[in-house]
Amino acid sequence: MGGYDTASRVQEVWPAASKYGHPQYWVRYFAPSPGDYLLEDAAVSECQAIWDSGGHYLSPISAPAQYNLSSTHSATGLADAQAFVSAMITAYHKVRPLLLPDNGILCCWLDQEYSTSLSLHYWNGWAGYINGYDFGGHGQVLHAGLYCSPDSPYPNCSTIGSASAHYCFGIWTPEDQACGHTLRNPPPYAPMTCGSLASTRVILWQFHEDIEYPGCHLTVNVDCNWSNLNFARHCFNVSSYS
Amino acid sequence: MLRAGDRRGSGLSVAQPGPGALRISRRSVLAGGAGTAALIASPDLFSALREPAAASAGSIRSAFFLYGVTGAADPAGATVRAARPPALRHPARVSLRPVATRLAGLPAQSADRSALALITTEERSDGAAVTLTLVDMLSGTAESGGTLELPDLPPATSLLVTPVFSADFATVALVLSITVPTSMRNVSKINPHTGRAMTVPTATWTSHHALAYFDRGTASFTGPYHLSDAPSLALVSAAADARHLYLWTVKEAAAVRSRNGHPWQDPVPRFSSYPLGSGTARFCVPAPGPWPTGGEPVAMLATGHIARLVNGRQVLLYSPRSGEGRQIRLAALDVPSTKPGAVTLAPRPDGTVFINNPAIGRAVIADPAGSFRETAVISYPRPAGPFGGPCGKAALSQDGRMVYVLGPAGAGGLSAYDIRTGVLAASYSHGEHYTGVYQLASSVLLAVSPTRPQLVFFTPSLMPIGTADTDVRVAAVF
16 A cells, blocks of 8 residues: 555554555645644654554645635745745654655645645745755755645646746645545545646545544545655655664 | 825725825726735725615625635736625625735734735835735725835845734734845756756745734834844734734744754744834743644633634633743544644634634534633534635534534535534535635625535525625635
8 A cells, every 4th residue: 555644643543544554654744734733743753653653754744724825925835835844844853763765855745625726926935945945954855746636626736737837746636535445445546637737747646535424533544656656755764763 | 114004084085195105096906017016995996885884884784805816827816805795685696896906915804803904015126015905894995004114125035914903903913024035046956757957946035023013093004123033934823912912933943953963952932922013022932832823723812811723623822911821622622633624713702712623523612711611512524625715614603503514525515503402403405515604794604615606695594595606716705
């Protein structure tokens, strides 16, 4: 299997989630994500839990207030990216075994939900900061990625497909629940793509189960990656824990 | 430097232009080059609508306002449009009218829903200017405003403005996040997909904050007062009571310590209080906990304390006197979730607060005077879109008896739950997955749809009474 993502703490959902399989990586939220438990607030214990799960890689995502993404001032995107990078630096310095990818390509996700409009100004402010940031003296190792829904009527893939849009490393999409499939048995890789809206490739897709009963809460989504890409190679490496 | 607009007692008089004054003329559109503010709000914008508004003081037909964009690269930028909601008994056609374009960010609403603060910014050869326009939400007219000059900002400075109403609505504080680039240059970076080198711009961005205050009585600014807090993150959280501004900031991590230097210490947020009109802190204390993100709910409580809802699960409660804080875990919301939710916290007239987290399908009424004891807990099926825009995912009825939420992920529509019993009282669906729900001043419910028509109106018993459409992709409703 691929990996898991969760808005909760890994230590809160593991080992219960092991019934779906053992992940290769975890996608976790960093600031500014006002509705989530943030990784940097408990970076050491979270990375310990990631290590214990057997998935030794950590992919960072930021989920800013979604109205920010509609801002047509790049200052908003820049400010959100600045906080995201600062949160990643905090985790990087706090967790000694946390290493940058060997290949120098760390994919950093921006969460754009289905009904959120992404403005070109915001994207360029956000991605410009991410792509240009010298991370701890290691150079421009951060690569901007976008979580979005290509079938959404709102501006998303079309935004990063603009000729004047800053570079996007890859797209991560959610997939609707498919009949007969569960988190233990996700459907085969068949993500919705951006088609002609953007040349950026869908490299990761997310499968979730829809549970409609009040009080019944899933804690993880399953993520699968493009077969030609070893996505873990574009994550932080939780290299060891004793 | 201080530049003030004029005050309009009636909301109908024409501005008396002064140096740097905000000039809102009849049907004026201040179109111009990039970065130029374009305010359309004019005294006669709602002339056709003012009659019924004036006829019923404190009218239930107060205008509602939509904030959003029409496209990814719309030259008009972020936009506000307004309309009057349909009446419950005599639904009429809803006509949306432009109020402002090229806004610098999300408008701020006064707690009594009487005024909306709109911000535009303009880059100038010698600095920048920030224009505040206050719109009367009853009449839909521009009530007052002014322009704050920010001279001597370096070129390419990034400016973020957070407006905050004081509790008595007499003052609008502006928190300015000023981010200055240095060492701007291009670097070469390999595109891993193509293997080709690409050029990416890079710079060292350093942020600090400044405060300014707009006095609605004199229609004038004091400030800006620049704070010595560089290098900080640009994002802040802020609130105000009738006398003080409360501000959370945090240092930029890269500036705290290098990896090979001294033992790492997390950047700890700072909580400060400033008398309204001042740039000198009354106190500035460490405030351990999640960083201020700007998007987290912050509210002044009837107890006088200030509450931040963090992680979607906990309240950080601060003393307005000393800044001392404590953390309160909300048991009903302390539930793991796969996805983030658009969490909200709203004070109620009786002193309690209404908190909603659609990611776990849980709405709570809690009593801050009783350590946030939960007096009502509503559990509902998670909607399909608990986090995407717009941010309103639940609405409490004005009498506090019913909570309206987005329908289940499978069925969509809207659902209404009885606060007292927690039981589903009504639901409506024809398969449409609404993305937001708001209760307007007239008691009419507004559901936002991802498809056209985008605006669907309901009675409090969830009977559809009309629709309206707009090309604005709605990010927020006021």
